[in-house]
Amino acid sequence: MELTWYPAPGKLNLFLHILGRRPDGYHELQTVFRLIERCDRVGIAGRQDGKIAFNGPFGEENLCVRAARLLKAESGCAQGCELALEKKLPIGGGLGGGSSDAATVLLVLNKLWDLKLANSELRELGVRLGADVPVFVYGRNAIGEGIGERLTPIDLPPAWYLVLTPQVSVSTKETFKSALTRSTKRLKMSPFLSGQGTNDLEAAVVARYPDVAASLAWLKQHRPQARMTGSGACVFAEFETEAEARALHAAALQSDLPGGMHGFVARGLERHPLLDSTD
DSSP states (O other): OOOEEEEEEEEEEEEEEEEEEOTTSOEEEEEEEEEEEEEEEEEEEEESSOOEEEESTTGGGSHHHHHHHHHHHHHTOOOEEEEEEEOOSOTTSSSOHHHHHHHHHHHHHHHHTTOOOOHHHHHHHHHTTOTTHHHHHHTBOEEEEETTTEEEEOOOOOOEEEEEOOSOOOOHHHHHHHHOSSOOOOOOOSSOOTTOSOBTTHHHHHHHOHHHHHHHHHHHHHOTTOEEOTTSSOEEEEESSHHHHHHHHHHHHTOOSTTOOOEEEEEBOSBOTTHHHHO
């Protein structure tokens, strides 16, 4: 069966403020999501026998499989699909890779299965898979509130990012549990300026993961506004030009930190690559 391959872009949290704990146990937050061109790839093909088959990491628990099963169950669709996954976004890195993979499955199968669900309906399904899934379904840079599912579009200037990827996987659940000793005030978002805000989870991750601490400290020496994305482990800095980002990336690769530093340069996106084709 021949698969068609679709992009699942990563995201950066340009800031992440924890506003307090909700009665349901989740945490109220405010963030700005920035899509980036670095992406996983999801292979998808239709099946007429109703089965959902998957080839990739984590097997039956992969979010791609869970997304397809949820969409099939909620829509009553009789069709199935073949799924495969190529990972380029680090696992447990705060770039939203698994959530983006799931969103790509929802967007593509909605069209492949001819379900004609509205984007808002897909986002409602997405939040049942994970708090970051809706922004990838939404397909635009956005202010995220609630647990990240309440989205307001935001125009961001062109930018390039150097992302350092410490070779650790950070537990989002454990990070939230250990980080929340205070509540941050909500930012006024008009206009949003680069470098505004902080990441309220950063201190907790830095304290627990020396590799994240070392990467962030090195990056802040060169770009003081550098910060961690999401619940980590990746850290990033923003640049106006690709040349600036690549120059610092080259310096990072030559650093004398134990084990060196891994990372990549990526352009900020205005829209999800699939947004037009799945609207």
